[in-house]
Amino acid sequence: MEITGKNFIGDRLSGIGEEHFRTFNPLKNIENKTLFISATTTELEEAVALADAAFPIYLELSDAQRASFLKAIGDEILKISDDLIDIYCRETGLDQQRATGEMDRTLFQLQLFAKTIETEDWRNNITEHALPDRSPKPKPTLTKTHIPLGPIAVFGASNFPLAYSTAGGDTASALAVGCPVIVKSHPLHSGTGAVVATAVIRAAQKTGMPNGVFSNLNAKSYQLSHDLVRHPKIKAVGFTGSFSGGSALQKTVFNREEPIPFFAEMGSINPIAILPEALKKDCQKIADKIGHSITQGAGQFCTQPGLLLTIDGASTEDFIEELTKVLKGVGQKCMIHPELKKNYVRQSDKINRLEKTIEILAHKDQWDDQFVKPKLSIISGEQFIANPQFQEEVFGPFSLVVKCKNLKELEQLILHLKGQLTGSIFAPATHYDSIHPLIQAFKSKVGRLLFNDVPTGVEVTAAMTHGGPYPASSDSRFTAVGPGSIYRWLRPITYQNWPEELLKKMIN
């Protein structure tokens, strides 16, 4: 299919702007062909006006109608899956297997949200009947339900062009519960976004959705993003990306006259605490598991373990040796974009310059392309505590090993961390009493706590929490993954004293 490079203002293609850009093929180290046209303020206003007009109509549709829309999006994506996987690979350097896996996850999420609204009491309806004889005063009938907030702005992730972008988790969860969505397309994969947007618009038309329920805007510069989140008719924001990008948007949201929910998932270094007792038993297995988790997808996952907390001693030395072997065995990996590779090299070098660290796997950086190799650095607990820069995320296949003096120092170090998406503990199950302080420390810092397991591989399910204390996410009370993520876009409303026959018409 042809990718026009234009914006989707509802079902209309538009490209009146003067800012143009191309996406990049990191495998071939060349720009892709399509010229994308950034949306203008006028186009943004049009998209928002359409979304605002679509909202009261979309809101009134039945759950079955919105579910059919979500399922149709999946069908339309499947119809153009060859084109989609082709452009995905050309815009990311990721392989076909990863592309297919992520597409499957996207399709699964669309199905999941469709099923949630079709089969579950997702509005958490509570009805309390009247007590006309109650003293001192009768009780009226009360019915509590949940309604959508309004048009939502979605900012997809650079590292998940499908599952956390155009028709990814944020979009699918918002559309499911009745919120129109305006996606600000990620400039690193605008082509992938355009192909998905085509599928969404086709699905909207085929299932009779109001025009404006979905728009997709291109932009290379940041201005449009800020204009979007400060627009009075945008009622919530979903963001997946870097801390700097998320913080900048949050600032703009905070300066609105009307504050709105801003849910940003901004990455994490996902500490893993490894006890010598675990290593004594399973050193090689653990090194394998962690090594694979560090380097999977060139380390470009928000749940990549960038911090390994160990206790100094022979077992840890063995582990580092094993892990080094595993990492050396991993071939070079292509990063999504030259800028990300540059950042990776710059940041991992910076970490190494901060202290006299042992650099185990520092390869000569190859600036002629986007391939990188895993790096591992080692510091002491004291060094880690002394410099907050060691807590900065290095996006890529890097991990920092911290050798603590003892379990107490390890606990202190966890308490010293910023908020994280995940934390993990490797220990024998028989050692609960000794790891209890670590569990308590991690509980105050993470959204997901793993035992003898690695954080990559997020299950899309009701029991998942993807989020965590700031800065892992901007509001730890919500998950960005799984059916529970719909509550980011809903608010409760109570109907008082309404006759039952009217209530039936008011609650879908």
Add this chain to the structure above:
Amino acid sequence: MEITGKNFIGDRLSGIGEEHFRTFNPLKNIENKTLFISATTTELEEAVALADAAFPIYLELSDAQRASFLKAIGDEILKISDDLIDIYCRETGLDQQRATGEMDRTLFQLQLFAKTIETEDWRNNITEHALPDRSPKPKPTLTKTHIPLGPIAVFGASNFPLAYSTAGGDTASALAVGCPVIVKSHPLHSGTGAVVATAVIRAAQKTGMPNGVFSNLNAKSYQLSHDLVRHPKIKAVGFTGSFSGGSALQKTVFNREEPIPFFAEMGSINPIAILPEALKKDCQKIADKIGHSITQGAGQFCTQPGLLLTIDGASTEDFIEELTKVLKGVGQKCMIHPELKKNYVRQSDKINRLEKTIEILAHKDQWDDQFVKPKLSIISGEQFIANPQFQEEVFGPFSLVVKCKNLKELEQLILHLKGQLTGSIFAPATHYDSIHPLIQAFKSKVGRLLFNDVPTGVEVTAAMTHGGPYPASSDSRFTAVGPGSIYRWLRPITYQNWPEELLKKMIN
């Protein structure tokens, strides 16, 4: 009992500051005796440090232990209820009946939250078992639960010295789920606050709670409030009060390095739409009901109906006449404080000066004491739309009648409103089709929508929503009243791959 005027830093009384103030008896038009000592920065730091130290201990207590603490608070309040009601009346000018009613509500809330955590699955635990044979990759055990955020700052309301203050809804809901609470006592009823704080501290000691689980700080000026909400160890804020106070604190929260949940309930004018068809049938009954709702508690409720949306015509004229009679029949009412009376007179006069309005009940203002009489003003729909100042809350027994040209204009006017706690429609149940646009318009604006009923008299129950789109509340996704209000202070966490016998120890 003696009220010392000191701060409760955990279980220790402290008064090292140099700012002093007294509360005011509006009925007698004199200051009360006790000299209160504002907390200093040092005392604030001590209270926060104690709360932070108490948190990991409090968190580990069983639901039964925390429930026994809440119930003990109720018992201790009952033991000193005579003193409490005495000081309540002396600090507010409200009568004994209201004081007793509010005390009963406070005791009921403490019982409700105790019962919620003792008997309900309030953590919304979800367990998904492992699927070791799943392809392409096994699924680990996942268990999702909810944990408390940490120490909470609570700012009570001037108009609810008991139910929404020291041991009111915010405090009780936070304590119930494991969050230590620091109350910034309201300077208009610091004596009432001190008596309640005494009960809370006694209950904490008797039930073996960690010291610091509760503190109560006096302050006349605003500085301490801002210092409290910007403190890095405070993890959420509950506020009930004015828009100006709430907005100022929100700004400070927004400037924190770590953003935290800020739930403010900032008042509302609670529009009531009244159709001629309803008036034709029940004019006198409706006027009675609304008149009582406007003037109850001297109009000092956040759900007081300050805006009556009508359709111009004979029925509405009859209604205004009836309502006028009802309001004239209401004797003069004592407001809580001279400042509130001054504001009432100033704001209601300002509304009347904004347009050439018909002032039906403007009495000569009596500046020698705190008594006021109800006021009613009338404007057209056009006048209302033209000036946003008509949307400002007049705290007291005031209501503004708007005469719309027709139903369409009434709908437009609702859409023009800011967010509200409540909206009401008076209409015959047979007129659903004609009120449908009003329902839709109100749904986008309110947290509670009533039918042939008035908004005062908030039920404390699971089906209640007390909150609403900004500026009624700062986050419409939560209710401030009822068992659901605990979710303001909780966040989800997922445990992955933990053996069942360890999980049992980790989830209370």
